[in-house]
Amino acid sequence: MRTDPESFVRANTGILMPPHVPEIRLHLASEAHELWLKTEEELEQIGLPPPFWAFAWAGGQGLARFILDHPETVRGRRVVDFASGSGLVAIAAKMAGADEVVAADIDPWCETAARLNAELNGVSLAFAAADIVGSERAADVYLAGDVFYDKSFAALLLPWFDALERAGAVVLVGDPGRAYCPRERMTPLATYEVPVTRALEDCEVKRTTVWRFGQAAS
Numbered sequence: 001m002r003t004d005p006e007s008f009v010r011a012n013t014g015i016l017m018p019p020h021v022p023e024i025r026l027h028l029a030s031e032a033h034e035l036w037l038k039t040e041e042e043l044e045q046i047g048l049p050p051p052f053w054a055f056a057w058a059g060g061q062g063l064a065r066f067i068l069d070h071p072e073t074v075r076g077r078r079v080v081d082f083a084s085g086s087g088l089v090a091i092a093a094k095m096a097g098a099d100e101v102v103a104a105d106i107d108p109w110c111e112t113a114a115r116l117n118a119e120l121n122g123v124s125l126a127f128a129a130a131d132i133v134g135s136e137r138a139a140d141v142y143l144a145g146d147v148f149y150d151k152s153f154a155a156l157l158l159p160w161f162d163a164l165e166r167a168g169a170v171v172l173v174g175d176p177g178r179a180y181c182p183r184e185r186m187t188p189l190a191t192y193e194v195p196v197t198r199a200l201e202d203c204e205v206k207r208t209t210v211w212r213f214g215q216a217a218s
């Protein structure tokens with residue numbers, strides 16, 4: 001049986017504050033919600049990809065913290081929050097004064113989650129469901145929270161981020177030490193200790209760095 005996405009998100013999450021970005025409220029899953037306990041097979045049966053949108057990943061929390069603390073990074077700029085998930089980083093960018101923010105994610109459930117989360121925080125976002133990896137520069141700033149968890153995904157992102165940066169965009173990455181993070185290609189801007197959930201990350205705090213892709217930070 002297919003559920004309407006909005007009812008599903010509301011029924012399977014609670015309104016929580018990501019611990020490192022308490023200014024923002026999100027519909028998130030916790031141990032209290034059944035979604036937390038479902039296996040990938042059970043999720044597939046109800047037509048749901050792994051619910052990345054139901055968690056505030058460490059990379060996204062670090063990047064959102066950086067944006068709120070350094071609003072000049074996005075103020076008045078066109079911003080893309082790539083691989084947006086819950087929309088956390090996009091919401092931070094809008095709150096920090098970005099001119100327009102597009103949350104981009106290929107998981108269609110993210111559109112509903114990001115819209116509901118934006119509403120909770122009194123901002124509005126555009127959403128791009130198309131796969132924009134490899135597309136030409138269409139914004140001033142690209143934000144990417146927690147995207148280097150998969151080898152083949154990382155291999156697609158590297159040349160794209162490189163091309164965006166060469167075309168004049170600023171590309172900022174929030175990464176909690178994922179295996180495929182290309183640290184040698186980036187400049188660190190800030191490091192945070194981000195509280196996370198043991199059930200997801202097998203630890204309670206993830207050291208998370210915000211990086212600028214490519215050239216040294218000015």
Ligand SMILES: C[S@@+](CC[C@H](N)C(=O)[O-])C[C@H]1O[C@@H](n2cnc3c(N)ncnc32)[C@H](O)[C@@H]1O
Pocket residue numbers: 052053055056057058059060061082083084085086087088089104105106107110131132133144145146147149153
């Ligand atoms: C670990 S989550 C990070 C979500 C969010 N940025 C955060 O930090 O909380 C990774 C996200 O990447 C998205 N993703 C995977 N491949 C993608 C692609 N080709 N284009 C856009 N998003 C993609 C997934 O759907 C998922 O929402």
